[in-house]
Amino acid sequence: MTPIEERLREVLDEHSVDRPVPSGLAERAERRGRRIRRRRRAGGAALAAASVTAAVAVGTAWVAPQPAEHAGQVASAPSTAPPAPAVTVSRGGQAPPDGRLCAKAAIRTENGRVARLVLSNCSQQEAARLKAKIIQQCPQAKDGLHTSEAGDVQVTGADLVNCALKALGVAKPPAPPR
Amino acid sequence: MADRAEFGQYVAARSERLLRTAYLLCRDWATAEDLVQTVLTKAWLAWDRVGDDPDPYVYRILTNTHVSWWRRRWRGEVPTERLPEPSVPPGPLTSQVEDRDLLWDALGRLGRRERAAVVLRYFADLEHTAIAEILGCSPGTVRGHISRALAKLRADLAVAPVRERT
Incomplete structure (x- = not known):
């Protein structure tokens, strides 16, 4: 070991000694950890409820027999998308009856805000109706609204999603507690 | 070391070393205490995933959190314990x-x-x-x-x- 390395070791050691460790570090860490976990769970539950509301509001009257329970199960399952949890209410891949409804409604959050709303496998008429409603009421829709031939309607961006939810008659979902 | 009861033992045994390391990284005791508290909270949340030796995991949280705080915080004014000029003539x-x-x-x-x-x-x-x-x-x-x-x-x-x- 060179002289400067030895001196460096001494300096690091001497410079960091004059402070007692605060008491209750472990207890505080556990308390904060539990609080964070509760908030995460509460956020997931709120989003699940919001998703069910959205699904029902866009006309999926036949969604699952027990939507709240179903959504809760889906929300607690680990998400495959890394950045944010997503909750989904699905009819198990079954195509919607022609002329109405969408098979699936999903919302995705990023940093506690709803950043994306996806309505999947809508019938052509339903997709057109939803798109027209969003375009009519949301001036920013030209940048964040996409539809596909498969009948998917995707709305991206927190502001636009909020506007779209209002346009579709769905209240803005509550933000997860911080 | 997946048992949460062992978290308390780990903190009792290692918190002094963690605090000193945090201070050497951020050079401010108040920030170091906040940093260690945050690191321990993150470690508590992930304790089930921590292996037999939590040190590498905890030190990794410490350095990553320090870097992310460093990026976020305003550094226009740096607290210092000493004045720039020596108060005593060198001898x-x-x-x-x-x-x-x-x-x-x-x-x-x-x-x-x-x-x-x-x-x-x-x-x-x-x-x-x-x-x-x-x-x-x-x-x-x-x-x-x-x-x-x-x-x-x-x-x-x-x-x-x-x-x-x-």
Whole structure:
């Protein structure tokens, strides 16, 4: 070991000694950890409820027999998308009856805000109706609204999603507690 | 060490070392205490995933959190315990204290990754491979960080008196 390395070791050691460790570090860490976990769970539950509301509001009257329970199960399952949890209410891949409804409604959050709303496998008429409603009421829709031939309607961006939810008659979902 | 009861034992045994390491990284005791508290909270949340030796995991949280705080926080004003000018004229009795402070100041002028590597090597006494795991790079990169840091310290004009005395 060179002289400067030895001196460096001494300096690091001497410079960091004059402070007692605060008491209750472990207890505080556990308390904060539990609080964070509760908030995460509460956020997931709120989003699940919001998703069910959205699904029902866009006309999926036949969604699952027990939507709240179903959504809760889906929300607690680990998400495959890394950045944010997503909750989904699905009819198990079954195509919607022609002329109405969408098979699936999903919302995705990023940093506690709803950043994306996806309505999947809508019938052509339903997709057109939803798109027209969003375009009519949301001036920013030209940048964040996409539809596909498969009948998917995707709305991206927190502001636009909020506007779209209002346009579709769905209240803005509550933000997860911080 | 997946048992949560062992979390308390780990904190009791390692918190002093963690606090000192945090201070050496951020150079401010209040920030160091906040940093350690945040690190322990994150560690508690992930305790089920921590293996038999929590140290690498916890040190990794520590360095990553430090870097993310460093990016986020305003650094226009840096708290310091000493005035820039020496209050006592330099003499033989003050040389030890001067050495300590000169080298400490020079350490503060190192980059974040270099300083983290130096602190983990010369304070936490970790091997290059362990440091590499914590910093998320290769052992060769760690050697490079440390080598560059030592070269900078040797080249630092303010450290010249220390080099002459050693």
